[in-house]
Amino acid sequence: NAGVTQTPKFQVLKTGQSMTLQCAQDMNHNSMYWYRQDPGMGLRLIYYSASEGTTDKGEVPNGYNVSRLNKREFSLRLESAAPSQTSVYFCASSESGTSGVAANEQFFGPGTRLTVL
Amino acid sequence: AQSVAQPEDQVNVAEGNPLTVKCTYSVSGNPYLFWYVQYPNRGLQFLLKYITGDNLVKGSYGFEAEFNKSQTSFHLKKPSALVSDSALYFCAVRGYNTDKLIFGTGTRLQVFP
Numbered sequence: 001n002a003g004v005t006q007t008p009k010f011q012v013l014k015t016g017q018s019m020t021l022q023c024a025q026d027m028n029h030n031s032m033y034w035y036r037q038d039p040g041m042g043l044r045l046i047y048y049s050a051s052e053g054t055t056d057k058g059e060v061p062n063g064y065n066v067s068r069l070n071k072r073e074f075s076l077r078l079e080s081a082a083p084s085q086t087s088v089y090f091c092a093s094s095e096s097g098t099s100g101v102a103a104n105e106q107f108f109g110p111g112t113r114l115t116v117l
Numbered sequence: 118a119q120s121v122a123q124p125e126d127q128v129n130v131a132e133g134n135p136l137t138v139k140c141t142y143s144v145s146g147n148p149y150l151f152w153y154v155q156y157p158n159r160g161l162q163f164l165l166k167y168i169t170g171d172n173l174v175k176g177s178y179g180f181e182a183e184f185n186k187s188q189t190s191f192h193l194k195k196p197s198a199l200v201s202d203s204a205l206y207f208c209a210v211r212g213y214n215t216d217k218l219i220f221g222t223g224t225r226l227q228v229f230p
Contacts, residue, residue, distance in 0.1 A: 004160070031216045040126075042207060042222040043161075050216060058217065090160055096216055105151060106218060108160035 002026055004109035006091050012115045013081045021076040021112050023091030030096035032074035033058075033106065034066060036087040043090065049074055050096055081116045088113050119144045121210050123221035130198045131229050138193040138224045140208030149211040150191040151218065152182055156204045164206075167191060178202070198228045 004025045013019060025032065030051045035043040035058075045058030047066040055066050063085060065077045074093075078085060092106040120143045130136045142148055149168055153161040165176025172184045182193045193206060205225050209218040 033217075035220075040222060042220040044220075045217060048217055092161075094216060105163040105166055106161075107163070108153075110160045111158075 004091055004093055004107050006089075006109040006112050008112060009110065010113050012117065013078075014117050015082060017081050018077065018079050019081065019114075020078075021089055021091075021114075022073070023075065023109060024073045025091075025093040025107070026072065027093060027107065028071070029093035029107075030071070031094045031106075032068065033092040033094075034064075034074070034076045035090045035092065036060065036085075037090060037111075038087050046076065046089075078114075081114075083116045086114060086116045119210055119219045121208050121219055121221040123206075123208055123224045125224050126222075127225045127227060129227045129229065132200050133197050136195050136198045136202070136226065136228070138206050138208075138226060140191045140193065140221060141189050142191060142208070142210045143189065144210050148189075148191075150182075150184065151209040151211070152176065152180070152191075152193050153207045153209065153220075154178075154204050155207065155223075161207060164193070198226075200228045200230055202226060203228045 007022045032049045034046040037043050044060045049055045049068040052071045067075045089112045091109045094106040095104040122141045151166045152164040155161045165174050167174045167184045175181045180195050205223050207223050208221040
């Protein structure tokens with residue numbers, strides 16, 4: 001049971017290049033998330049997927065696209081990387097449930113450290 | 118709109134002393150509150166959550182948190198700090214009808230031997 005896995009761990013891009021960050025979970029969770037972490041700003045939600053085939057914008061979606069390929073996998077794509085996208089990216093998953101009883105915690109992957117030159 | 122505030126960027130405490138990491142929140146309706154810890158170069162790990170019931174919530178590694186509705190606070194506490202508790206701590210809030218979490222900016226806890 002690996003939990004949430006992310007690839008790659010590190011990546012350096014030049015401005016304008018594209019790349020896809022991969023995320024997979026083996027906990028059979030419906031909900032998956034992409035965050036970015038920047039110093040002094042905590043974690044900010046980029047995109048969210050409540051179930052296979054659905055995605056929703058978070059707080060900072062500009063410059064990113066996502067694909068919920070199946071229940072296990074949720075990828076994040078940078079079409080044309082910019083230096084402002086230099087950050088640490090975390091994927092997370094949780095049991096879904098919008099009722100109070102099912103306010104489930106999120107499980108996080110180890111992160112991808114991205115530098116855009 | 119939902120928000121979380123962690124007023125201290127860093128908290129320093131001597132090993133063996135009690136520690137408190139502060140968190141206040143703003144949310145419509147009943148709040149669902151979480152604490153996470155992040156060790157260097159690692160992802161976030163869940164510590165504890167408040168959903169309903171007893172205002173004192175116990176979690177992993179001896180941590181606990183006290184929910185105070187009148188002060189809209191959810192402070193993290195531990196009776197006796199360990200050097201190994203040194204890490205970055207995040208408070209988060211979730212509204213009633215959403216899975217999305219709003220995170221605070223984090224508080225770095227430094228425990229000195």
